Amino acid sequence: MSRPTIGDVAAAAGVTKATVSHAYSGKRPISVATKQRVFAAAEQLQWVPSSSARALATRRANAVGIILARDPDILASDTFFPAFIAGVESVLARQEVALVMQVVTNRTAEERAYRAMAHGRSDGVILLDLHRSDWRVGFLQDLRIPAVLLGAYDGETSFSRVRTDDATPVKELIAHLRAAGHERIAHVAGPLDYVHSYVRARAYLEETGTPELLREGDFTAGSGRDLTAELLRLPDRPTAIVYANDTMAIAGYSHARAHGLDVPRDLAVAGFDDDHLSGHLSPALTSVFTDPRRRGEVAAERLLADIAGDLHREVTVDCTRLVLRESTAAAAPTTARPLLTKELP
């Protein structure tokens, strides 16, 4: 006995396949009596419509896709991702839409994956990690598949965008540090071809006007450590550093402390994205909560709307929030303490 099909249910209920189909979809009136017979038969046979057959017939996969062109290692330590997915899923679950994920490692595979998404695997995709000039935007437009872009993508596009204001919290952070007396404030950015990194870095520059204190990292702990070391070796070293994520911030302040600096007394430190452990570090890390979960919800809602035909809208999610903690608590030193002078707190 193989899996029951709609034909089996129809036979059992003494009707045709069309009736069974309509009993469920409600796309035409079915008498209560037969409806009941159909449901009973389906229940009894444990029938579930085949999603691939339905997908073929309706040209709807009832799935949306996310393709990640990240190194699996980076994915593994990413704090943004699971929360974002959780948000996406909480919306998709309501409509019984599935999420199809694919991680790819090169451009060819990525194109093929997007093509597959457009050709039956999914009804639309969410684009993450946008580059300032992102080939995927034009590519997907050619593929004519609905897409939602996460982030402040500035290029030409008619896709829906879900943006957040990353600039404001950076500026607030700097204002906060300034108010505490800091004058030399550095920024360790993420890769600057990412729009989100770029926006944060630009906000930093607009607010401070000190490009000589800007460094481009890659979100890994290693780059956080190395660039911190570089900044602290500067003749006129910064007394505060704002990092583009918490991982780099932690690695950075660990380095500073290992070299005798006290955080926040000798060096104030702030991260970005508010990792769930950041409040538990010691000193607790000032960060910017960006509500990835909520952004996932909004992106999913926006995509479903696009798929349903309500096209091309722009949504701004107001969800970033500065979380001030000990790592930026103290007043800035009047003179920067020298590095490499080991001393106990």
Next chain:
Amino acid sequence: MSRPTIGDVAAAAGVTKATVSHAYSGKRPISVATKQRVFAAAEQLQWVPSSSARALATRRANAVGIILARDPDILASDTFFPAFIAGVESVLARQEVALVMQVVTNRTAEERAYRAMAHGRSDGVILLDLHRSDWRVGFLQDLRIPAVLLGAYDGETSFSRVRTDDATPVKELIAHLRAAGHERIAHVAGPLDYVHSYVRARAYLEETGTPELLREGDFTAGSGRDLTAELLRLPDRPTAIVYANDTMAIAGYSHARAHGLDVPRDLAVAGFDDDHLSGHLSPALTSVFTDPRRRGEVAAERLLADIAGDLHREVTVDCTRLVLRESTAAAAPTTARPLLTKELP
């Protein structure tokens, strides 16, 4: 112009659909010349086979599923999950198999989701978060869909299992603490109906024989804090606590420190799962690295093998590793310092 189909390619290449199909699948010999014409036509039309049509015809979705019955909030702060997915994906990517994820919030939705997986959405599923007696095992057996169980599920099943030895690192940890002089060692477990929590707790009991120092948490920071408070209020309080995950451990030691205890001098603390920030806390947290990435790879490989017909095997992944750090570094106190006596380190 709509999306090109295999028929369009066939027409353009001057052959039939079957030839196009076979040119790609290699399931029957096609002359080099026509093969080239076919590929050229496909390339020119940008044709990609429709995955839903193929799925219907072959009864293969070329996808595997993971269904999570977790609260989205828990998912969002889970350190295991992204790394595991990364591992799964790195294997699936090679075969161009997609990963279909669904998060469900109740049993009905969960059953429906598994049924959909079995009926065209996927070719097999990976079961996470196994309970000691898990209804899904029988359910999926009835559905006759390949499945791989992650963890030391002991119930009756013919599904493949990917197990790890969680007991040994717990015992090693306790031995380590004992060697440092600790005599009262407590354990804050995860929910005991989860097999992995249960196995760890049982190992703890076998090694210590002190059920009075065992508490059942739920992996959240809140439960870590509350149960730590409870343990520290004990007349003869523990001098060391082993937690079932890092989040509870952090919350626990933060609580202890807020009440005047020094970690590790007054209380040694160890976590489990080695969150990527745990090495950067201060004191750095002793934990057990469980290589979720590798387990994801093995689970995916095992599932693909099951799908391919190589059924029902049991794989043990030897990947857990004790990571000793400062939080368990110091010698145990000869007498436990009292709680609530605020004092500076």
Next chain:
DNA sequence: ATGAAAGCGCTAACAC
């Protein structure tokens, strides 16, 4: 209110 039949785009017997 229901039935009959024609696809959706592919694969797989079965021919030759």
Next chain:
DNA sequence: GTGTTAGCGCTTTCAT
């Protein structure tokens, strides 16, 4: 080595 012809299990006209 290639063409022909049925399906896969649904949805959706077109009838009645």
